[in-house]
Amino acid sequence: MTGQFSPAFREELAALMRWRRDVRRFRTDPVPEDLLARCLQAFTLAPSVGLSEPWRILRLDSPRLRAHCHENFRAANARALTGQDGERAAIYSRLKLSGMAEAPIHLAVFCDDATAKGGGLGAATMPETRAYSVVGAITLFWLTLRAAGLGLGWVSILDPDRLRLDLDVPEDWRFIGYLCIGWPEKEDTVPELERVGWETRAPALHLETR
Amino acid sequence: MTGQFSPAFREELAALMRWRRDVRRFRTDPVPEDLLARCLQAFTLAPSVGLSEPWRILRLDSPRLRAHCHENFRAANARALTGQDGERAAIYSRLKLSGMAEAPIHLAVFCDDATAKGGGLGAATMPETRAYSVVGAITLFWLTLRAAGLGLGWVSILDPDRLRLDLDVPEDWRFIGYLCIGWPEKEDTVPELERVGWETRAPALHLETR
Numbered sequence: 001m002t003g004q005f006s007p008a009f010r011e012e013l014a015a016l017m018r019w020r021r022d023v024r025r026f027r028t029d030p031v032p033e034d035l036l037a038r039c040l041q042a043f044t045l046a047p048s049v050g051l052s053e054p055w056r057i058l059r060l061d062s063p064r065l066r067a068h069c070h071e072n073f074r075a076a077n078a079r080a081l082t083g084q085d086g087e088r089a090a091i092y093s094r095l096k097l098s099g100m101a102e103a104p105i106h107l108a109v110f111c112d113d114a115t116a117k118g119g120g121l122g123a124a125t126m127p128e129t130r131a132y133s134v135v136g137a138i139t140l141f142w143l144t145l146r147a148a149g150l151g152l153g154w155v156s157i158l159d160p161d162r163l164r165l166d167l168d169v170p171e172d173w174r175f176i177g178y179l180c181i182g183w184p185e186k187e188d189t190v191p192e193l194e195r196v197g198w199e200t201r202a203p204a205l206h207l208e209t210r
Numbered sequence: 211m212t213g214q215f216s217p218a219f220r221e222e223l224a225a226l227m228r229w230r231r232d233v234r235r236f237r238t239d240p241v242p243e244d245l246l247a248r249c250l251q252a253f254t255l256a257p258s259v260g261l262s263e264p265w266r267i268l269r270l271d272s273p274r275l276r277a278h279c280h281e282n283f284r285a286a287n288a289r290a291l292t293g294q295d296g297e298r299a300a301i302y303s304r305l306k307l308s309g310m311a312e313a314p315i316h317l318a319v320f321c322d323d324a325t326a327k328g329g330g331l332g333a334a335t336m337p338e339t340r341a342y343s344v345v346g347a348i349t350l351f352w353l354t355l356r357a358a359g360l361g362l363g364w365v366s367i368l369d370p371d372r373l374r375l376d377l378d379v380p381e382d383w384r385f386i387g388y389l390c391i392g393w394p395e396k397e398d399t400v401p402e403l404e405r406v407g408w409e410t411r412a413p414a415l416h417l418e419t420r
Contacts, residue, residue, distance in 0.1 A: 003229040003397045003399075004359070005222065005226060005356075005357040005358075005359075009219070009222050009226075009357065010354075010357045010363075012215065012219050012284075013223070013226070013353065013354065013357055014251075014252075014255070014354070015254075016215060016219075016223070017252060017255040017256075017354075018255055019213040020255075020257070021257075022257055039415065040415050041224075041414075041415065042224075042227060043415045044411065044412065044413070044414065044415055045224070045227040045228055045230075045231055046227075047230070047231075047352075048281075048365070049300060049366060050403065050409065051401055051403040051404060052409075052410035053412055054377075055412065055415075057415070057417045057418070058417075058418050058419075058420055059417055059418070059420070060419075060420055061419055061420065062420055065420055076334070076335050079334070079335075080330075080331070080334045080335075083330065083334060084329065088329055092329075092331070095331075096278070096408065097331075097332070097366055107417075117409060118403075118408075118409050119294065119298055119302075119408065119409065120290075120293065120294075121290070121302070121305075121307075121403070121409075122307070122366045122367055123366070124286070124289070124290045124293060125289075125290075125313050125367065125368060125369050125370065125382065126366045126368070126370060126385075127365070128338075128341070129366045129387075131338070131412055132340070132341070132342075132345045132386070132387070135342045135345040135346055135349075136345055136346075136349045137347075138346075139346045139349040139350065140227055140349065142257075143223065143350075143353075144223065144224070144227075144410075146215075146221075147215040147219065147220045147223055148215075148220065149213075149214070149215075149319065152224075154257070155411075156259060156332045156333070156335070156336045156339045157332055157334070157335065158335060158336070159335050160336060161337065167420070170253050171265040176342070177339075177342070187213045189213075193260065193261040193328075193331070194261060197330075198260075198261065198322060198328075198329070198331065199261035199262075199327060199329065200261075201262065201263065202254065202263055203252065203254070204251075204254065205250050205251065205253045205254055205265075205267070206267075207250065207267045207268075207269055208267070208268050208269070209268075209269040209270075209271055210268055210269070210270055210271070210272055210273055210377070
């Protein structure tokens, strides 16, 4: 295969990006292990600052550890609700913001801020680029999952310090995101937050030229 | 078009991810404006925490502003070289780490940490997820460019405070990355840092189950 891509492929790539959604409603039937493993290979194709590949991934199968994380989410979400006013609070309280109860696969993703890999190249003035590399890799994984019909929900309503303690990860691991993965209950090209009237997407990108 | 994707498309998507490279060597011929505009639409399809769409993009056409940023890179790169020892320093000094001199399109990308859009949803305990949303959007843009034959080089060897001052951006804009865009001189599936012996990619993803 060459590095040339057809107009038809490019159109389908845009469609994939439209269909990719943050999924919070999952069916509970299992994800085949070989399919998950193939999708995870997207991480090995991801860009990373200085070729540092700083992603560290824990797969959480233990009901006890999942329960800790779910309780962490519930507490953070309850606190977040108190920060919303009036009508917004009413909408917020009805939102389903995580699929942690149903998703068959749970991954906690971290960035190893102290990795020696890459020799620090590119990260001297902006060490946060290591975390950005992990986010880029998750994005490729997300698209790969969606192309296979799977959904991913990125949970960020969590206390990261408590999560790191509960999962007993090394000191230098920064928590990036908690990923719920499974078969979506339904598919949509409109984000759930737009469907329920929380927020609308900008129709076009504003770009300022200087 | 439906949300179903064929095995052939999924294979081509993986190929796109293999061909996507951090490009530092550009031809100087221009990028058609309509092609760039189409690729930029990828931002409008990107996920963002709470639907906050916090990306802010400056296109730098001004030779004076480009020169400020290029000088910023040269200074940061010279400092980074002094942090490398012996043989690594020798390799580092030979690396070409930015295409700022040749790339026809320069974008400085920021995150508006103070945006009211999204009502703070999902970002209370982890405000850095706004920056992560910008990184995810850049990743979709990167793939879209590459599918059109264009290359992107993400420059992070910069002093972000100096860059924000030079470009006179609002107080709450966090600098995410400086993107050089153009037609690559050549294409490769192997990262340049691997070709020159700086670092190697892990052949497989290590995932720990708990």
